[in-house]
Amino acid sequence: MPDLKRNNLDKSLSPYLLQHIANPVWWQEWSSEVIRSAAAEKRPLFVSVGYATCHWCHVMAREAFSDRDTADFLNSHYVCIKVDREQRPDIDQYLMRFLAAQSGSGGWPLNVFMTADLRPVYALTYAPAHSSGAQHSFLNIAQMVYDHYKKNADNILPFTAPEESLTIVTEESLVKNLLFYHDPVYGGFGSGQKFPPHSTLLYLLYFLCVENNSAVWAICRKTLDVMRLRGINDHLQGGIFRYCVDRKWTIPHFEKMLYDQAMALWCYALAYKVIGKTEYKKMAESILRCLDECFADNGLFISAHDADTEHAEGATYVWSYAELKYSLTADEFKRLSESYYIDEQGNFEGLIHLIRKNDVALPDIEEKLLVVRKKRAQPARDNKILCGINALVAIALIQAGRNLGKPELEEKAAQTIRRLIDLFWDGKALGHSYYGGAKQAQSYLFDAAALLTASSMLCEDDFSWDTIMKAMAVYVESFREGEKWVESRAADFQQVYAALFDHPVPSSISLAEMGLARVALLVGKDTQAKSYLPPYQADFSNITGMMNNGLFHLITSESFIPWSKLPANALQRRGKTQTDCYRGTCRMRQSL
Numbered sequence: 293m294p295d296l297k298r299n300n301l302d303k304s305l306s307p308y309l310l311q312h313i314a315n316p317v318w319w320q321e322w323s324s325e326v327i328r329s330a331a332a333e334k335r336p337l338f339v340s341v342g343y344a345t346c347h348w349c350h351v352m353a354r355e356a357f358s359d360r361d362t363a364d365f366l367n368s369h370y371v372c373i374k375v376d377r378e379q380r381p382d383i384d385q386y387l388m389r390f391l392a393a394q395s396g397s398g399g400w401p402l403n404v405f406m407t408a409d410l411r412p413v414y415a416l417t418y419a420p421a422h423s424s425g426a427q428h429s430f431l432n433i434a435q436m437v438y439d440h441y442k443k444n445a446d447n448i449l450p451f452t453a454p455e456e457s458l459t460i461v462t463e464e465s466l467v468k469n470l471l472f473y474h475d476p477v478y479g480g481f482g483s484g485q486k487f488p489p490h491s492t493l494l495y496l497l498y499f500l501c502v503e504n505n506s507a508v509w510a511i512c513r514k515t516l517d518v519m520r521l522r523g524i525n526d527h528l529q530g531g532i533f534r535y536c537v538d539r540k541w542t543i544p545h546f547e548k549m550l551y552d553q554a555m556a557l558w559c560y561a562l563a564y565k566v567i568g569k570t571e572y573k574k575m576a577e578s579i580l581r582c583l584d585e586c587f588a589d590n591g592l593f594i595s596a597h598d599a600d601t602e603h604a605e606g607a608t609y610v611w612s613y614a615e616l617k618y619s620l621t622a623d624e625f626k627r628l629s630e631s632y633y634i635d636e637q638g639n640f641e642g643l644i645h646l647i648r649k650n651d652v653a654l655p656d657i658e659e660k661l662l663v664v665r666k667k668r669a670q671p672a673r674d675n676k677i678l679c680g681i682n683a684l685v686a687i688a689l690i691q692a693g694r695n696l697g698k699p700e701l702e703e704k705a706a707q708t709i710r711r712l713i714d715l716f717w718d719g720k721a722l723g724h725s726y727y728g729g730a731k732q733a734q735s736y737l738f739d740a741a742a743l744l745t746a747s748s749m750l751c752e753d754d755f756s757w758d759t760i761m762k763a764m765a766v767y768v769e770s771f772r773e774g775e776k777w778v779e780s781r782a783a784d785f786q787q788v789y790a791a792l793f794d795h796p797v798p799s800s801i802s803l804a805e806m807g808l809a810r811v812a813l814l815v816g817k818d819t820q821a822k823s824y825l826p827p828y829q830a831d832f833s834n835i836t837g838m839m840n841n842g843l844f845h846l847i848t849s850e851s852f853i854p855w856s857k858l859p860a861n862a863l864q865r866r867g868k869t870q871t872d873c874y875r876g877t878c879r880m881r882q883s884l
Contacts, residue, residue, distance in 0.1 A: 294326055296333070296371055305728045306376040307674045308344040312353055316363035319374045322383060324784040330371035331408040336441050338370040338434070341377050341384050341402040344674035345547045345596040347605055348418045349401045354603070355421040356430035362421060365431055369438050370405070377402070378595060378678060379725050379732055382780040382788040389453040391415040403430075405437045410786070412451045413441055456792045458830055460823040466834060467499065467508055469827045474511050478540050479518035481828060487535040488519060490555035491794040491802075495831040497562045501861035502843050509567070516563050519556075520575040521648040526609065527632075528646070528662040531582025532556050534599075542647065543640050546599040546606040546671075550587055551681050551797045553579055557688040565695035565860045571651055576692055580701075583685065589675065591711040592682050598671035608668055610643040611661075619664050624657050676727035679716045682708060683742035684797065690749045694855035702753060709746050713760065717743075722767070737771040737779045737790050737800040744768050744807035751814060752864050753852060765811045768804050777801045792825075798832035806836040813839070813846055814865045839863075846873040849881075 294300060301309045301319045312319055320326045322339075330337055340357075342349035356362050366372050377384035377400065387404045390412045391397075404415040414437045419430035428436075441448070461469075470492065473481045480486040493515060496508050519525060522541035524532050531553050533544035560576040563569070587593040601607035613636045617625055628634060631652045638644045686705040693701030716723040716731065722739045725732040744764035751757040771778045777790040779800055790800040798806075805822075812819045822840035825833050838844060838861070845859055848867035858864065870881045 293329055294320060296329055301374060305730045306379055307676055308342060308376040309374050312374055315357045316360055317357050317372050318367045319372050322373050322375050335371050337373060337406040337408060338366055339373045339375060339404045339406055341375040341387060342400045343377050345598040346400045347599045350600055352401050352418060359421040362431040365434055382782055383785055385791060386453060386788055390451050407448055411448050413437060413448055458792055458825045461826055463824050466824060466827045471507055473828055479514040483539055485535055485537050486541050487796060488532060488552060488556060490559055491798060491832040492828055493559045495834050497566045498835055498838060498861050500566050501859055523645055523647050527648060528658050528665060529582055530578030543645060546609055548597040550593050550595050551684060553583055554685040554688040558691045561692040561695040562860055573696055576696060592677050593685050594673055594675045595678055596674040601669050601671050608671055610640055610645050612643055619661060627654060628657055676725050678725050679712055679722055680739035680742040682712055683746045686746040697856055706750055734782055737777060737804060740768045741800050741803035741807055745803055748807055748810040755866060761811060765808060768807060794830050794832040802833040809836050809839050813863055842876045
């Protein structure tokens with residue numbers, strides 16, 4: 293039995309959990325043994341979910357979870373459990389749905405009080421160590437929840453996550469509604485903080501392959517340009533930050549997530565192929581640089597970089613006006629000021645976060661500033677390897693190789709997938725994460741779906757991938773239950789069904805359906821017409837809809853055709869007849 297009277301996170305294989313080993317809270321890692329021990333002692337659970345690069349998780353670790361009075365109360369009244377949401381997305385998803393049902397919103401840290409038999413009682417995100425005005429301290433909240441629990445423990449109902457469903461929409465309504473959501477002034481979608489709309493951009497760019505629509509051209513160019521020019525882009529080393537806190541894309545939340553680099557690389561590489569703007573190729577190449585310099589690790593890629601440096605958000609990335617002047621010659625500073633917004637007042641707490649005015653190239657100045665920046669303290673890294681997100685990077689590398697005319701990137705993707713198979717696939721199931729020399733063996737649909745989709749793309753160029761592609765297709769189907777998809781069947785938690793929402797990455801369901809549709813097309817099976825789902829919620833799913841409904845070219849030829857000679861919305865397979873099947877019609881092609 294675990295020792296519940298100590299902080300046991302020193303035994304963890306999660307970078308996030310290891311960040312909390314100095315807390316006076318007696319944190320445990322989620323396990324069946326811990327849950328059984330709590331039940332035996334008739335104590336409720338306090339479950340806190342977060343991830344290693346989460347800013348407000350760090351704040352709570354420093355404040356409430358380091359406060360002795362708070363820790364003493366938690367230790368004496370609850371069994372306290374820390375969960376890494378990236379290692380246990382099933383637990384995170386279930387508890388996040390409870391928080392959303394309770395409050396209508398979500399976020400991390402995700403703090404949930406539960407009965408020992410896993411009935412959620414109350415959930416919240418950040419709370420301070422000490423009360424301020426109308427805002428209760430975390431200790432006050434924990435005390436009030438415990439009082440409620442003691443009085444009502446027998447009457448607390450189990451929480452069943454509401455079944456997710458999306459209404460079917462018409463093909464004609466998709467672009468119309470995305471135009472409605474689009475911010476015509478500042479780009480992106482919505483009027484508040486701005487997340488990079490990866491799946492939406494991908495859908496719209498593939499739509500442009502089918503129909504020349506001036507409004508869609510404008511949406512894509514506006515959003516792609518504002519993302520590469522303004523604050524979400526790291527102009528010195530490449531890559532994008534997680535989101536911007538303002539409508540104008542000025543100040544980011546300074547985390548760098550691997551999944552954002554993968555999706556942005558796919559978007560900009562595809563945009564270069566479809567729109568032809570050279571700056572999109574340069575942006576894609578800068579993301580590739582970021583992957584190589586910031587994320588690459590022994591043939592795979594780490595998960596993330598922190599927003600904070602030594603407890604100060606963005607400290608690595610921002611500049612004082614005086615520091616910029618000191619670091620550059622007078623002429624260099626003048627040139628920098630002509631291409632970037634440089635103001636003595638700054639744009640971030642009196643400091644300057646670099647934002648471009650134009651596309652005038654300044655490689656010498658930017659490299660010089662990067663040298664200075666690299667001498668500073670750097671953000672912490674989340675060094676764990678996530679199988680599915682690495683497969684998503686491989687997908688992006690494949691698409692970048694094809695759309696940028698860089699076939700070496702496809703080989704890099706193939707090497708990545710081989711490494712993932714060696715590390716995670718045992719012939720029956722995929723593991724999920726790897727850290728500290730140990731593999732997390734639990735299986736998730738997202739990992740399987742991403743690996744299937746990547747291997748189906750590799751199979752277009754090299755038929756030797758056929759065996760692993762078909763094995764992954766069978767494995768992905770094992771997560772299907774009738775019309776539903778299961779995300780995970782963990783032994784220490786309830787079965788969790790897969791979510792549907794396609795942001796910030798494609799949902800597991802969307803990836804699974806794309807992978808299976810691609811396999812069907814490549815092996816000559818019929819695909820069924822697919823209904824379209826609501827825009828912005830299911831844009832990646834709607835790309836598969838385009839594929840199933842004949843809006844991707846299915847090219848058959850005896851030998852491989854360079855991708856530069858094919859449209860972006862194309863798949864190719866080997867066969868004796870040379871045909872192009874598109875919009876329900878197959879025609880012979882003499883020369884491809």
